[in-house]
Structure formats: structure tokens, C-alpha cells
Amino acid sequence: MYSKELTKGTLKPIILKLLSQSDKMYGYEITQKVKDITKGKIDISEGALYPILHKLEKDNVLTTEKVFIGKRVRKYYSVTNSGKQVIAEQTNQINDFINTLSLIFNPKPTLK
Template identity: 80%
Template sequence: MYSKELTKGTLLPIILKLISESDKMYGYEITQKVKEITKGKIDISEGALYPILHKLEADGILETEKVFLGKRVRKYYQITASGKLAIDEITAELNDFISTLQLIFNSKTMKL
């Protein structure tokens, strides 16, 4: 499993990517899908997930739908129209950042 410090800056794009590829997702489903895809290398805690989801909802990137399951309520998140533009920007920024990191880690460092 990767350290929380290493994954912290990538949680928002990961969450947006997963939700954008689904019609809608609920919180626990997101955490389990990340665990499944990464074979347990990335574990998103509820304490990290829900503040991000709430911020994305407040920013108009996500909208929610409440579904009643017996006595429980499940809150599904889905991407808004304006959220789709934000995902493209965030994905482009993350891909550029990864390319920049590769410049550092895949090259020999120059001695001055």
C-alpha cells in the first residue's frame, strides 16, 4: 500500500475518473473500486473520501441523488455538465504532472 502522503494529491482525480466512467457511484463503492483496480495499493479512507465528495458537490462538479434502501439512505454521486469540463482539466494537469515526474525519475541527474 502506498503512503497517505504519496496518494493525497491524486485522490481527487481518481475519484472524478471513476465517477465519470460510471453513471453514478456511492462512497463505499468508490473506495472498493479503487482497492480492486489497484490491488489494494491505494486505500481511500472515508475520512479522506467524503470531504472531497462534499467539496466537489459544493463546487457544482458533482450532484447527488438519494436512494432509500429500507431504513437506510444511499447517496449517489454523478458528474454535472460543468463537472465534465473540470474533469478534462484535472486529468490533463495530472497527466502533465506525471510526465514531469518521469523527466526526473527516468533520467540521470546532472551533476553541477
């Protein structure tokens, strides 16, 4: 599992990317999907997840829908139309960041 310090800056783009690939998801589902896709290497805690989801909802990137399941309420998150642009920007930015890190950690040999 990667350290919290290493993954902290990538949580928002990860969450947005997953939500963009689904009609709607609830919080626990997001954490489990990330854990499954990364084979347990990235583990998003509820303490890290929900502040991000609440901020994205406040910023009109996400919308919520409450669904009653028995006596419990499950809050589903989905991407708004304006949120799709934010996701595109975040995806481009994270991909560029990965490419930039690659220049440092996997430099190509230079011809002399």
C-alpha cells in the same frame, strides 16, 4: 499500499476519473473500486473521501441522489455537465504531472 502522503494530492483526480466512467457511484463503492483497480495499493479512507465529495458537490462538479434501500439511505454521486470540464482539466493536469515526474525518476540517457 502507498503512503497517505504520496496519494493525498491525487485523490481528487482519481475520484473524478472514476465518476466520469460511471453513471453514478456511492462513497463505499468508490473506495472499493479504487482498491480493486490498484490491487490494494491505493486505499481511500472515508475520512479522506467524503470531504472531497462534499467540496465537489458544493462546487457544482458533482450532484447527488438519495436512494432508500430498506431503512438506509444511500447517497449516489454523479458528474454535472460543468463537472465534465473540470474532469478533463484534472485528467490533463495529472497526466502532465506524471510525465514530469517521469523526467526526474526515469530520465532518458543523454547522448554525449
